[in-house]
Amino acid sequence: xxxxLYLCVVGLVSVYTHAQVGVGxxxxxxTLDVNGKTTLRKELRMAGTSTxxxxxxxxxxVLVSQGDGISPQWKSLNxxxxxxxxQYKLTNSYLSSDQAGINSFxxxxxxxxxxxxxxxxDIGDSSKGKWxxxxxxxxxxxxxxxxxxxxxxxxxxxxxxxxxxxxxxxVSFTCGIFRNSKLVAVRPDKxxxxxxxxxxxxxxxxxxxxxxxxxxxxxxxKVEVACRKINxxxxxAQFAIGRTVASNSNLSNAFTxxxxxxxxxxxxxxxxxx
Amino acid sequence: xxxxxxxxxSTIGLSLSAQVGIATPTPxxxxxxxxxxxxxxxxxVRNAADGxxxxxxxxxxxxxxxxxxxxxxxxxxxxxxxxxxxxxxYNNSFSDRVGTTFTSSEEPTIASRSxxxxxxxxxxxxxxxxxxxGLSQTFNVYSTESKTYFQFETVIQANFANVGTTDTSIDxxxxxxxxxxxxxxxxxxxxxxxSTNPFLTHNQIGLAQNLTKGAHSVSVACSRLxxxxxxxxITLGVGTNVSDNIDSFxxxxxxxxxxxxxxxxxxxxxx
Numbered sequence: 255x256x257x258x259l260y261l262c263v264v265g266l267v268s269v270y271t272h273a274q275v276g277v278g279x280x281x282x283x284x285t286l287d288v289n290g291k292t293t294l295r296k297e298l299r300m301a302g303t304s305t306x307x308x309x310x311x312x313x314x315x316v317l318v319s320q321g322d323g324i325s326p327q328w329k330s331l332n333x334x335x336x337x338x339x340x341q342y343k344l345t346n347s348y349l350s351s352d353q354a355g356i357n358s359f360x361x362x363x364x365x366x367x368x369x370x371x372x373x374x375x376d377i378g379d380s381s382k383g384k385w386x387x388x389x390x391x392x393x394x395x396x397x398x399x400x401x402x403x404x405x406x407x408x409x410x411x412x413x414x415x416x417x418x419x420x421x422x423x424x425v426s427f428t429c430g431i432f433r434n435s436k437l438v439a440v441r442p443d444k445x446x447x448x449x450x451x452x453x454x455x456x457x458x459x460x461x462x463x464x465x466x467x468x469x470x471x472x473x474x475x476k477v478e479v480a481c482r483k484i485n486x487x488x489x490x491a492q493f494a495i496g497r498t499v500a501s502n503s504n505l506s507n508a509f510t511x512x513x514x515x516x517x518x519x520x521x522x523x524x525x526x527x528x
Numbered sequence: 529x530x531x532x533x534x535x536x537x538s539t540i541g542l543s544l545s546a547q548v549g550i551a552t553p554t555p556x557x558x559x560x561x562x563x564x565x566x567x568x569x570x571x572x573v574r575n576a577a578d579g580x581x582x583x584x585x586x587x588x589x590x591x592x593x594x595x596x597x598x599x600x601x602x603x604x605x606x607x608x609x610x611x612x613x614x615x616x617x618y619n620n621s622f623s624d625r626v627g628t629t630f631t632s633s634e635e636p637t638i639a640s641r642s643x644x645x646x647x648x649x650x651x652x653x654x655x656x657x658x659x660x661x662g663l664s665q666t667f668n669v670y671s672t673e674s675k676t677y678f679q680f681e682t683v684i685q686a687n688f689a690n691v692g693t694t695d696t697s698i699d700x701x702x703x704x705x706x707x708x709x710x711x712x713x714x715x716x717x718x719x720x721x722x723s724t725n726p727f728l729t730h731n732q733i734g735l736a737q738n739l740t741k742g743a744h745s746v747s748v749a750c751s752r753l754x755x756x757x758x759x760x761x762i763t764l765g766v767g768t769n770v771s772d773n774i775d776s777f778x779x780x781x782x783x784x785x786x787x788x789x790x791x792x793x794x795x796x797x798x799x
Contacts, residue, residue: 274563275550285563286550293572293581294598298590299557307556311592317599328592331604344616347788349675351735409733411714422695448695448719450756458699458715462731498642507642510701510713514733516677523603 301325341523342403348477348517352390353508355410355496356481359386359427361417363493365485371430375437377480382437385430385480388496391515393477400472401522406431406439408463408479410496411511416447416455417490423447423455425493429463429481439465442484447491456505461495479515573598611790617670618787624662625780627682627767630752632760634658638753641715645701651708657701657749660767663783664747669739671789678704678712678734678786680748682767683779685727688720688758696720698764699753704734706746711736715753718764725771727779748783 276282278289298317302308311317311328318329368383375382388410397404408429416423424447430440440463447457481495492499496513498506549555551562570583571590576597584590584601591602636656638644644653651657660682669676686698697720703713712734720726750766763770767781 273551279568282566284566286559286561287566287568289568291569291572291583292567293574295574296558296598297592297595298599302556302560304552304554304556304562310595311599313592313594315592317590317592346613347616347786349614349677349735349788407733409731448697448717448756450695450697452756453697453699453717457717460714460716460731462733502642504640504642506715507645509647510641510645510715512712514735516733 300327342520343523345399345402345519345521346395347519348393348395350391350393350515352388352496352513352515353511354388354390355494355508355511355513356386356388357494357497357500359481359483360492360494360499361490363483364489365426365483367485368482369442369484371428371437371440373437377432377435377437377478383428383482383484385432385482387478387480388513391479391513393515393517394474395477395517395519396474397470397472397519399521400469402468402470403518403520404433404467404470405518405520406463406465406467406477407516407518408513410461410481410513411506412443412445412459412461413494413497413499413502413506413511414445414447414455414457414459415492415499415502416457417488417492419451419453419455420449421447421455421488422449423487423491425486425491426484427461427481427493427495428484429461429479429495431463431465432478432480433467433470433475435476435478438467439463441465445493454503454505455491456499456502458506458511477517479513573600575600614673614675614788614790616786617674617789617791618667619785620665620667621782621784622663622665623780623782624660624767625776626661627765627776627779627781628658628660628750629766629768629770630656630658630764632755632758632762635752635754641753645703645710645713645715647711648709651703651705651710651747651749654703654710654749654751657703657751658766659747659749660781663781664745665783665785666743666745667785667787668743669741669787669789671792672738672741673790673792674738675788676706676711676736676739676785677788678732678736678746679784680704680730680732680734680781681783682730682750682781683727683765683769683774684716684718684730685725685765685768685770685774685779686718686720686758687725687763687771689724690722691720692757694757696757698755698758698762700750700764700766701753702730702732702748702750702766704732704746704748706736706739706744708745708747725773727769727774730766746785748781
C-alpha cells in the first residue's frame with residue numbers, strides 16, 4: 255500500500271491519501287475510522303465513483319444497509335410516515351366494557367347530597383361522595399414519558415323507574431374517573447322520567463364523559479370508573495347505571511345499557527439534544 | 529502515513545477548505561471515501577433550519593433530505609411495538625346530512641325490547657329500523673385480536689308542540705351494525721318541552737371485540753320505537769331537521785370507526 259499524501263489542485267486544493275485513515279485512533283479498522291462524533295453539515299452521498307458523484311437520496315428516503323462489502327442505499331418507505339419533532343403521538347389505547355353496572359343505587363337509597371368534588375378526592379372518603387365502582391372497567395398500565403396526555407372517554411346507559419307512573423321524577427348523579435384511587439375527572443348529569451303513565455315511569459338515558467388529563471407521572475397506574483347518586487326527587491324511584499332497574503317491563507337489557515370505557519395515551523416526542 | 533494523519537487530525541486538528549479524498553485522487557465531494565467508514569461515535573447531522581445538531585435517538589432512522597441538505601434523524605410514525613398491546617391500526621370517520629325521518633305509522637311492534645335488542649341479532653330482525661345513508665361504510669381488520677370502537681353522534685328532532693299537562697315523548701333507538709349484525713344499541717327518549725320542535729344530541733359509543741380478519745361493512749340504523757301522547761302528523765327526524773328552527777348542518781350525523789389490534793401483520797417497509 256502506497257503511503258503517500260497528495261496535495262494537488264482540482265479547482266480547489268484536494269487532499270488525497272491511499273492509506274487507511276484514522277481520526278482520533280492510531281489503528282484504523284476501515285478506510286476511514288472515526289473514533290468520535292462525526293457531524294454532517296451537508297448531504298451524505300452513497301456509492302459514488304471516481305467519475306460519478308454518489309446518490310444523496312431524495313427527501314424522505316432512509317439509509318438501508320446492503321450488508322457487508324456494499325455501500326448502504328437510500329430507499330423509500332411504503333406508506334409509512336415520520337414523526338416530526340415536538341408532536342404528540344398516540345402511544346396506546348385501552349378499551350373495556352361492562353354489563354354488570356351498578357345496582358346498589360335503586361329504590362330506598364338516598365343520594366349523598368355531595369355536589370362538589372376536587373381533583374385528588376379519595377374514592378374511599380365518604381365525605382367526598384359515596385362512590386361505587388363499575389368493576390369491569392378497571393385498567394392497569396404503565397406510563398413511560400412524563401410529557402403526555404391521558405384522554406378518557408366513558409359512556410354508559412342509565413335507567414330509572416319512577417315510583418308512580420304518572421309522576422315525573424328525577425335523579426341527579428355523577429360519574430368520575432379515578433387514577434390510583436384519586437379523582438381525576440368527573441361530570442354530573444340528571445335523568446328525568448315523564449308523567450305519561452303509558453311509559454310506566456321507565457326512562458333510559460345515555461351518559462357520556464370526555465376528559466383529558468395532562469402530564470400524568472411516569473409509572474404504573476390503575477384507572478377505574480365510579481359513579482354516585484347525588485340526589486333523588488323521590489327515594490322510591492328505581493335507578494341503575496350500566497344495567498337495568500329491577501322491574502323495567504322488558505324495555506331494555508344489559509346490552510343496551512352497557513358501559514364502554516376508552517383511555518388514549520398520547521406522548522410528546524422530542525429528539526433535540528442542544 | 530497513518531501516523532501522520534492521526535497526528536494531524538487528532539493532536540493539531542485539521543481544518544481544510546479543500547476537498548479530501550481517501551483512497552481516491554479525484555474526490556467528488558468535500559470528503560470522498562473510496563472504501564468503508566467505521567463510526568465509533570455518533571453520527572451527528574446539522575439541522576439547516578436552526579443550526580442545531582441532532583444526534584438521533586434510539587431506533588431513529590437516517591432520512592435523506594435530498595441534495596444540499598444534511599440527512600436527518602427521524603422516527604417512524606408507527607407504534608413502539610410491545611407484544612400483547614393494542615395499537616390503533618385503522619381509523620376513519622364519516623358524516624351524513626341526509627338522515628332519515630319517521631312518521632307515526634313507521635313504528636315497529638316489539639313484544640319485548642329486552643328479548644329483541646340482543647348482540648349479533650341480524651338487521652332483518654329489526655323492522656322499521658332505517659339506515660342513515662352516508663354512514664354505511666367498510667373497514668378492515670388485520671388481526672384476530674382486535675377491539676373496534678365506534679362513535680356515532682346525531683341530532684334527534686320532532687315537530688312537537690309545547691308540552692301539555694301530560695308529557696309528550698317518543699322513544700327511539702339507534703343501533704350500530706357490523707356485517708348487518710348488531711354490535712351496539714342505545715335507546716333514548718325525546719320529550720316535548722316549553723318550546724316547539726325540540727331536539728337533542730344523541731352520542732353513542734360501541735365496542736366490538738375480535739371481529740374476523742378481513743373486510744367488514746358497518747352501518748347505523750335508527751327507529752322510532754313508540755310514541756306517548758303524540759298527536760297525528762308528528763315526524764321524528766334522525767340526523768336531519770324536521771322543522772326550520774334548526775338546519776341540516778346542525779343536525780348532521782358523524783360516525784367514527786377505530787380498529788385497535790394486537791398487530792399480527794408486519795410488512796417490509798422499504799422498497
